[in-house]
Amino acid sequence: MGNNEKVAVAEEEKKSVNEVVEVAIETSYVDNDDWATYRDDEVMQQHNAIQAEEAHKLPFVGDKEPLSALAAEYQSGSPIIQEKIKLLGQSFSAIRRTRGDGNCFFRCFMFAYLEHILESQDKAEVDRIKANVEQCKKTLQNLGYAEFTFEDFFALFLEQLESVMQGNETSISHDELLTRSRDQSVSDYVVMFFRFVTSGEVRRRAEFFEPFILGLSNMTVEKFCKASVEPMGEESDHVHITALSDALGVAIRVMYLDRSSCDTGSVSVNHHDFVPSISDSPNGTTNAVAAKPVMTLLYRPGHYDILYSK
Amino acid sequence: MVDYARVQKELVECNRDKDISGVSIELDNGDDLSHLSGRITGPIASPYEGGIFQIDIRLPGGYPFEPPKMQFITKVWHPNISSQNGAICLDILKDQWSPALTLKTALLSLQALLSSPEPDDPQDAVVAQQYLRDYPTFVGTARYWTDTFAKRASVGTEEKVQKLVEMGFPEVLVRKTLDIVGGDENLALEKLCTG
Numbered sequence: 001m002g003n004n005e006k007v008a009v010a011e012e013e014k015k016s017v018n019e020v021v022e023v024a025i026e027t028s029y030v031d032n033d034d035w036a037t038y039r040d041d042e043v044m045q046q047h048n049a050i051q052a053e054e055a056h057k058l059p060f061v062g063d064k065e066p067l068s069a070l071a072a073e074y075q076s077g078s079p080i081i082q083e084k085i086k087l088l089g090q091s092f093s094a095i096r097r098t099r100g101d102g103n104c105f106f107r108c109f110m111f112a113y114l115e116h117i118l119e120s121q122d123k124a125e126v127d128r129i130k131a132n133v134e135q136c137k138k139t140l141q142n143l144g145y146a147e148f149t150f151e152d153f154f155a156l157f158l159e160q161l162e163s164v165m166q167g168n169e170t171s172i173s174h175d176e177l178l179t180r181s182r183d184q185s186v187s188d189y190v191v192m193f194f195r196f197v198t199s200g201e202v203r204r205r206a207e208f209f210e211p212f213i214l215g216l217s218n219m220t221v222e223k224f225c226k227a228s229v230e231p232m233g234e235e236s237d238h239v240h241i242t243a244l245s246d247a248l249g250v251a252i253r254v255m256y257l258d259r260s261s262c263d264t265g266s267v268s269v270n271h272h273d274f275v276p277s278i279s280d281s282p283n284g285t286t287n288a289v290a291a292k293p294v295m296t297l298l299y300r301p302g303h304y305d306i307l308y309s310k
Numbered sequence: 311m312v313d314y315a316r317v318q319k320e321l322v323e324c325n326r327d328k329d330i331s332g333v334s335i336e337l338d339n340g341d342d343l344s345h346l347s348g349r350i351t352g353p354i355a356s357p358y359e360g361g362i363f364q365i366d367i368r369l370p371g372g373y374p375f376e377p378p379k380m381q382f383i384t385k386v387w388h389p390n391i392s393s394q395n396g397a398i399c400l401d402i403l404k405d406q407w408s409p410a411l412t413l414k415t416a417l418l419s420l421q422a423l424l425s426s427p428e429p430d431d432p433q434d435a436v437v438a439q440q441y442l443r444d445y446p447t448f449v450g451t452a453r454y455w456t457d458t459f460a461k462r463a464s465v466g467t468e469e470k471v472q473k474l475v476e477m478g479f480p481e482v483l484v485r486k487t488l489d490i491v492g493g494d495e496n497l498a499l500e501k502l503c504t505g
Binding site: 148150226227230233 | 374406
């Protein structure tokens with residue numbers, strides 16, 4: 001192409017671009033009703049409104065209710081569920097509901113664990129978990145998280161842990177624990193602490209978690225943590241529970257209340273124990289550590305509540 | 311209540327390597343830590359290369375639990391940014407926000423968004439359509455907008471001199487100051503005001 005031609009082409013291009021710009025400026029003012037023109041804050045506002053509506057129905061952590069309250073919910077429901085609730089009644093006496101805001105698993109874990117420490121006053125356990133928390137902090141540092149993004153959340157959890165131990169100036173009662181668990185400025189910080197711990201553990205052992213994550217969501221480990229662990233309100237799955245249980249070294253039992261049943265027609269309530277494993281051996285294998293679950297959660301598809309043994 | 315101690319730390323951390331990262335944050339309005347102004351440089355090998363884009367940042371009371379509100383002040387032609395008001399369509403500024411993110415990571419995400427638009431989840435339907443149907447024209451328009459709105463130096467010097475003189479500064483001083491700050495009208499004004 002000769003030089004003159006090039007110039008001519010360039011001129012032509014410039015002209016067409018200018019025309020397009022004019023057209024574009026004009027047309028960009030139409031289509032105002034399109035969903036795409038909603039602004040971020042408008043979307044957020046609606047999101048917050050939905051959350052506020054949920055908040056009226058139930059606090060973050062509810063009161064302890066007899067198991068009959070659960071049965072009442074399914075009075076005219078599936079016979080399999082009714083049968084399973086009867087079976088649950090043989091081992092469990094009460095249920096404590098949590099708000100269905102996507103944080104229910106973490107909220108259950110927070111209250112059940114702190115309540116367990118408050119009642120057991122198990123100093124050795126507090127020391128043990130503190131060491132694990134310290135380890136989790138190192139994990140996040142090694143993964144490149146800026147300290148200021150997580151330090152407040154860690155500090156607030158440790159503060160709650162201290163205060164459920166009795167005999168200090170800062171010690172709190174069971175009622176106060178419930179009040180704090182319902183106070184957003186404590187409750188959400190602790191939930192976020194667990195989200196950090198969970199995310200750190202999943203990334204630290206990316207190779208172990210990768211197949212589970214791929215099976216769940218077809219995301220990379222990195223993307224999964226960013227999209228499904230770290231944002232508030234993202235629901236928890238097996239991966240989250242396994243990671244949190246492992247990272248903090250706390251065993252969790254989950255009872256599954258769904259409509260599944262055996263072919264023989266006999267009904268039983270499935271459960272699964274999440275037993276923390278330690279993967280610090282050089283060859284990367286995991287060794288299960290026998291541990292008794294310190295909490296039992298009730299799972300109904302999409303939601304977790306706390307169960308109390310008889 | 312915004313966590314101001316954290317915001318302070320964020321500002322320091324973000325501006326520490328601004329020459330490398332290409333993103334920086336400043337206070338927009340005196341001491342008000344809830345109203346900030348971000349700057350990102352247009353990514354290399356994109357139609358935004360060479361431009362400097364100003365972002366209005368407002369921190370809601372629930373920050374860092376609630377996402378920062380960000381909006382382009384500099385006009386930009388991009389499928390995920392409104393060509394009218396600079397509103398941004400980006401998941402991490404909505405439901406995918408997390409306290410694990412920072413203002414810096416958000417600005418870096420905006421920079422990445424400039425490099426790789428997501429026309430299937432548009433903020434500006436017109437731009438998105440153009441991007442999908444006539445990519446060369448999209449690139450031309452985006453480049454033209456960058457040249458027109460995101461490059462301070464592209465505004466004629468005489469125009470700037472006239473504007474500043476109209477504000478009451480002597481012409482000789484205006485020309486000299488503009489020269490010192492490399493033609494940046496705002497910096498010149500700042501310098502002129504502080505004497």
